[in-house]
Amino acid sequence: MSQNNVIFTRPIPIDKEVSWDKTQTIMSKTDSKGIIEYANEVFVDVSGYEDYELMSQPHSMIRHPDMPRVIFKVLWDNLKAGKNFYAVVKNLAKSGRYYWVVTDFEISKDSNGEITHYFGRRKAVPQEVISKHIEPLYKRLLQIEQASGMEASERYLIGFLEEKKRTYVEFVEECILDYEKTQNSLKREELEVEEDSGNRGFFSRLFGR
Numbered sequence: 001m002s003q004n005n006v007i008f009t010r011p012i013p014i015d016k017e018v019s020w021d022k023t024q025t026i027m028s029k030t031d032s033k034g035i036i037e038y039a040n041e042v043f044v045d046v047s048g049y050e051d052y053e054l055m056s057q058p059h060s061m062i063r064h065p066d067m068p069r070v071i072f073k074v075l076w077d078n079l080k081a082g083k084n085f086y087a088v089v090k091n092l093a094k095s096g097r098y099y100w101v102v103t104d105f106e107i108s109k110d111s112n113g114e115i116t117h118y119f120g121r122r123k124a125v126p127q128e129v130i131s132k133h134i135e136p137l138y139k140r141l142l143q144i145e146q147a148s149g150m151e152a153s154e155r156y157l158i159g160f161l162e163e164k165k166r167t168y169v170e171f172v173e174e175c176i177l178d179y180e181k182t183q184n185s186l187k188r189e190e191l192e193v194e195e196d197s198g199n200r201g202f203f204s205r206l207f208g209r
Helices: 041-047 069-080 127-148 150-164 168-184 188-200 202-206
Strands: 026-031 036-039 088-092 098-109 115-124
Touching: 026 041, 036 041, 069 098, 069 115, 069 127, 069 150, 088 127, 098 127, 098 202, 127 150, 127 168, 150 168, 168 202
Parallel strands: none
Antiparallel strands: 026 036, 026 115, 088 098, 098 115
């Protein structure tokens, strides 16, 4: 329940994507428990919620039912340990439409080293990456969760990543980079950016760090 005592019901999902400017960055600030304290205008526009509807609400209010719970478990396990984590997430707008993003976090701690806030930034993910790599994996994870529970889903995810010899973050990075290479036809200027990325890293470039 929000501070103004308004109870929000979850929208019914619609199999249509939100139309938004995918060059923009969705930003938010939450406390250590994921309660929203700030949302930028892009967040408001894309999610369809007004500022007053978002404030003091759990960030999970925009969680899409197509998302396997294990992805959020891994995300929060890393954040609570003070580690950033890049996850591809399908969110649910107030209209019932969806939008896909990849996450980036800055973690704020007090003088005792305790986490106080998370600053989240989110960028759009190419649809080809979603349909080719992410959706097939998430659908399997969700089916396993529904049939056998989240622990079974987590074991499958671990096995999937072990087979690819990648961490989850490396898997996501590789999928997006492969897409970029295909789109850019390995032009020389793109190769020079690739070489520069060895110093800063792919996600550092994506989020402008």
